[in-house]
Amino acid sequence: MTISVAERAELRTAVGELLADKCTEQDVRRVMDTDDGFDRALWRQLAEQGVLGMLVAAEYGGLAFGAQELEAVAEETGAALLPAPFISSAVLTVALLNAAGSDDDRRRLLPGLADGTAIGTVALTGAAGTWTPDGVDVRADADGNLTGAAHFVTWGQVADVLLVVARTADGVGVYEVGPDAAGFTRTAATVFDPTVRLSVFTFDNTPARRIGTAGWEVVQQALDYAVIASAGEQAGGSRRIFDMTVEYLKTRVQFGRQIGSFQALKHMAADLLLEVENATSAAQHAAAQIDSSDETADSAVALAGFACAEAYETITMNAIQMHGGIGFTWEHPAHLFLRRARTGLHLFGGTRLHRERYLVSKGA
16 A cells, blocks of 8 residues: 555654654663563554554555555664564564465464564574575475574564475475474574574474465565665664764863864764765665565665665764763663664675675676
């Protein structure tokens, strides 16, 4: 469903206001140390706003929005450092079911994902973390039993809708595994960013049910939406930490002057503003190309995949430096942004893969 620019702005404002109230820095630090790692009450509120069902068709309880609405909301979740399985469940899992599932699959699974009563994840890549067909380490036999391991499974410990990408005799397939299936084990991974939980899934002759008959192409479609959402979060996070840094430059006084008046810091801030605007443009352009089914969509998504991630890391690293000594303390929020930025360099393909995909799309 297409909505107007004004309606999209209203959606973004509503989400931003909710997160400003319920996802402050103090809230983020509080929930990231809990067992679940996210606030289930806030999760229900996001569901009530329709955020969790943005990509779900209306007949399954969603809003049937597109990539542009997704990207706009993701800028707000990124700015707030939302610790929640938003991309994992509402984006990657939903998009994969949209692309691979039958009507029965979608009718059975999508309503719960849209209203927040279910949480989804996709076990996709092996220990190498390549996010490519060659990187899939789980294998499925002719009866649909799975063997192997999947790493970097986002929010795998709290998920109850479990989709697994596995090698088959004829390529790659998508399978559904029950949370209590025999031979299935999930283990929480040690993470650099406590606001993004990761797991390792292992399968030992685990019974599974195949979702559809399509191969890697549907997985790539779902990954494209995850990249769009990640790029939106990176753009939103970049802008938030940049604004915090500029405010600090205006208020911090050294040698009787605001440090923002120092020429070197002015130049650094100007360069970072360009990074923020470039990241935002790349994320929004990729979303628009996906929605219009433009033939350049592949290159636009790939560009957003590496440009936004790299800009976010650059901005957060410089923001810490510009804050001086206080920026290097764990108590300062800049460190939370840096950790989210570093994590985003590797999830859903990583910047190297996105660069390679961009070059291929351009015929280089």
